Amino acid sequence: xxxxxxVGYVLIALGPxxxxxxxxxxxxxxxxxxxxxxxxxxxxxLIILAGAWRAFLPVKSTELWPYSILILTSVGFQEGxxxxxxxxxxxxxxxxxxxxxxxxxxxxxxxxKMQLALAGGLGHGLAHAVFFCLxxxxxxxxxxxxxxxxxxxxxxxxxxxxxxxGFVIIHTFSMVIAFNGYTEGKRKDQIFVPFAHLIAAxxxxxxxxxxxxNIGLPLLCIMAGTTLYxxxxxxxxxxxxxxTTRSSD
Amino acid sequence: MDDRSADSDPVTAGESSILDTLGEDVxxxxxPVSLCMLLVVLLVSSLSSTNDLSSSISSLFLxxxxxxxxxxxxxxxxxxxxxxWEEIKSALVTAFSFVVVVTLLTxxxxxxxxxxCTNFLRIYMGISSLFVLSFLGGFISLLLISHxxxxxxxxxxxxxxxxxxxxxxxxxxxxxxxxxxxxGYLVAxxxxxxxxxxxxxxxxxxxxxxxxxxxDLAAVLLPIGPLRLLVELAMSRNEEIPALVYEARPVDPxxxxxxxxxxxxxxxxxxxxxxxTNSANVQTVQETRLAVSEEITAPLIxxxxxxxxxxxxxxxxxxxxxxxxxxxxxxxxxxxxxxSVLVGRAAMYDYMTVYACYLAIxxxxxxxxxxxxxxxxxxxxxxxxxxxxxxxxxxTRVLLEVFVVQCSSNLLMF
Numbered sequence: 001x002x003x004x005x006x007v008g009y010v011l012i013a014l015g016p017x018x019x020x021x022x023x024x025x026x027x028x029x030x031x032x033x034x035x036x037x038x039x040x041x042x043x044x045x046l047i048i049l050a051g052a053w054r055a056f057l058p059v060k061s062t063e064l065w066p067y068s069i070l071i072l073t074s075v076g077f078q079e080g081x082x083x084x085x086x087x088x089x090x091x092x093x094x095x096x097x098x099x100x101x102x103x104x105x106x107x108x109x110x111x112x113k114m115q116l117a118l119a120g121g122l123g124h125g126l127a128h129a130v131f132f133c134l135x136x137x138x139x140x141x142x143x144x145x146x147x148x149x150x151x152x153x154x155x156x157x158x159x160x161x162x163x164x165x166g167f168v169i170i171h172t173f174s175m176v177i178a179f180n181g182y183t184e185g186k187r188k189d190q191i192f193v194p195f196a197h198l199i200a201a202x203x204x205x206x207x208x209x210x211x212x213x214n215i216g217l218p219l220l221c222i223m224a225g226t227t228l229y230x231x232x233x234x235x236x237x238x239x240x241x242x243x244t245t246r247s248s249d
Numbered sequence: 250m251d252d253r254s255a256d257s258d259p260v261t262a263g264e265s266s267i268l269d270t271l272g273e274d275v276x277x278x279x280x281p282v283s284l285c286m287l288l289v290v291l292l293v294s295s296l297s298s299t300n301d302l303s304s305s306i307s308s309l310f311l312x313x314x315x316x317x318x319x320x321x322x323x324x325x326x327x328x329x330x331x332x333x334w335e336e337i338k339s340a341l342v343t344a345f346s347f348v349v350v351v352t353l354l355t356x357x358x359x360x361x362x363x364x365x366c367t368n369f370l371r372i373y374m375g376i377s378s379l380f381v382l383s384f385l386g387g388f389i390s391l392l393l394i395s396h397x398x399x400x401x402x403x404x405x406x407x408x409x410x411x412x413x414x415x416x417x418x419x420x421x422x423x424x425x426x427x428x429x430x431x432x433g434y435l436v437a438x439x440x441x442x443x444x445x446x447x448x449x450x451x452x453x454x455x456x457x458x459x460x461x462x463x464x465d466l467a468a469v470l471l472p473i474g475p476l477r478l479l480v481e482l483a484m485s486r487n488e489e490i491p492a493l494v495y496e497a498r499p500v501d502p503x504x505x506x507x508x509x510x511x512x513x514x515x516x517x518x519x520x521x522x523x524x525x526t527n528s529a530n531v532q533t534v535q536e537t538r539l540a541v542s543e544e545i546t547a548p549l550i551x552x553x554x555x556x557x558x559x560x561x562x563x564x565x566x567x568x569x570x571x572x573x574x575x576x577x578x579x580x581x582x583x584x585x586x587x588x589s590v591l592v593g594r595a596a597m598y599d600y601m602t603v604y605a606c607y608l609a610i611x612x613x614x615x616x617x618x619x620x621x622x623x624x625x626x627x628x629x630x631x632x633x634x635x636x637x638x639x640x641x642x643x644x645t646r647v648l649l650e651v652f653v654v655q656c657s658s659n660l661l662m663f
């Protein structure tokens with residue numbers, strides 16, 4: 001529905017991501033590089049999943065179970081990859097600390113590490129939004145719109161934009177939570193992330209039922225809000241702890 | 250070191266960490282490459298309703314202008330482009346002949362450089378930039394004007410085109426021009442040439458990309474390769490090769506410490522020894538004074554030599570990636586052009602391939618920069634990126650698209 005609507009959908013999906021980028025990430029060139037590499041990482045994981053599932057697609061049945069297997073395997077694979085991503089992150093941290101020692105600058109601060117995790121998560125979220133929402137938005141710039149059978153009340157582009165928004169928030173902040181959890185070794189944080197991802201993905205299964213998107217979309221936004229709140233509490237706690245340990249030295 | 254001990258919150262104390270400035274040089278080369286690709290994608294998606302050279306031209310004129318494109322359209326006319334096998338054959342013939350022409354011209358370039366005809370080369374470079382900016386720029390502007398129905402009269406158009414082209418030629422090959430104008434015009438030349446190349450038929454474009462990346466690999470790394478000969482000649486004579494090269498220098502250096510900033514950055518990046526980028530003590534200043542005198546006598550030996558030349562049918566650009574005498578990364582304009590051609594051709598299929606190919610090219614560029622930091626000699630920037638780009642294009646088109654469309658149309662996302 002014209003360029004204005006197309007741009008509007010893009011901004012719905014990517015608005016918070018763009019503001020995070022402009023305020024936090026654009027200032028430090030290394031974070032931009034981290035963002036690009038984590039986007040590439042997510043794309044590679046998506047291509048591997050697509051390759052594994054290629055033989056079974058397109059799924060023609062309207063039953064629930066093929067799609068739930070699809071979702072379960074995909075989420076499981078991506079969460080497994082996240083641990084690998086964390087190992088790469090640790091290696092990069094060591095290299096950065098070694099470099100900092102060589103040029104006699106201070107080592108990575110806690111806020112630096114959190115910013116790196118944020119950039120990594122934003123890369124994942126951005127990749128999701130780009131491949132699941134933006135690449136299908138091209139017809140939205142034209143003169144018409146499109147409705148899916150199962151959801152006749154909201155245009156398809158708006159639904160995918162809102163889902164992409166939810167997932168951008170979930171991916172971005174669950175990376176911060178996950179890295180903190182792996183660093184500190186807290187089980188609660190480590191379990192929360194795959195759990196949240198899985199629940200969010202299963203919520204989208206509700207969209208398969210006719211009229212389900214009216215329930216699915218708000219639930220997804222609630223899930224995104226939960227992740228955001230959990231992340232806020234975690235970061236607040238860590239920063240105040242860090243503050244008190246430093247000032248007590 | 251005392252003031253850097255950890256006893257206060259870094260945010261309130263305003264300490265800088267390495268994360269603030271690390272990777273600046275890479276971003277300064279990634280941004281113009283991304284801008285060039287973005288402009289080509291925008292041009293391609295707004296201007297092409299069909300993918301073919303003949304329909305674009307027939308929308309304006311009835312005759313084609315430059316040799317490579319008319320050769321391929323002639324090929325198509327002769328062979329009849331209906332069957333895929335015929336297209337592939339003509340694509341391979343075109344790509345092979347292009348590579349042969351480029352090799353011969355590069356050897357001619359090496360010969361001219363050997364006989365010190367530098368002025369001839371510089372004037373030729375100026376004329377070819379003028380050609381690209383005025384003829385190609387004019388052609389593409391006319392396409393844009395007719396597509397978007399912009400009201401403009403021929404006299405204004407002619408004056409604007411003339412002015413922009415002449416300033417562009419000066420910006421590109423006069424040494425004291427402001428760097429941001431120089432960089433802007435180089436990106437513009439890259440965009441225009443890349444858009445021109447995307448008007449080739451599909452199989453020809455892919456064959457050309459793969460052939461050029463193989464040629465690049467051979468020409469820069471083999472001992473008899475023309476680009477390697479050129480680089481060695483330039484190194485032995487301490488001269489700069491006259492060519493179109495994008496140099497990622499910072500746009501506004503501080504007036505007093507212009508040379509020191511670059512010199513320090515060179516040290517930090519290559520040796521990472523005693524100079525730190527934000528200390529301004531006496532030792533650094535002394536080091537800089539030595540460095541200035543050294544730089545004048547031997548710019549190419551201590552910083553790393555740049556790149557080679559490649560003749561691209563109508564103009565002369567450098568190819569490959571290297572480090573300039575100021576320590577800034579230099580990337581040849583030919584690389585800009587071929588990256589943008591790949592992304593532009595991906596845009597003709599779908600936007601998903603554009604994003605995938607963009608990420609692949611960035612990854613390839615990152616790998617090449619890493620290899621540059623390790624090996625420290627002129628490296629071909631095309632092969633890794635183009636190969637990754639082609640692989641990702643195929644994977645996206647074959648695997649990813651079905652998967653994503655299947656999931657999204659059922660509103661199933663993860």
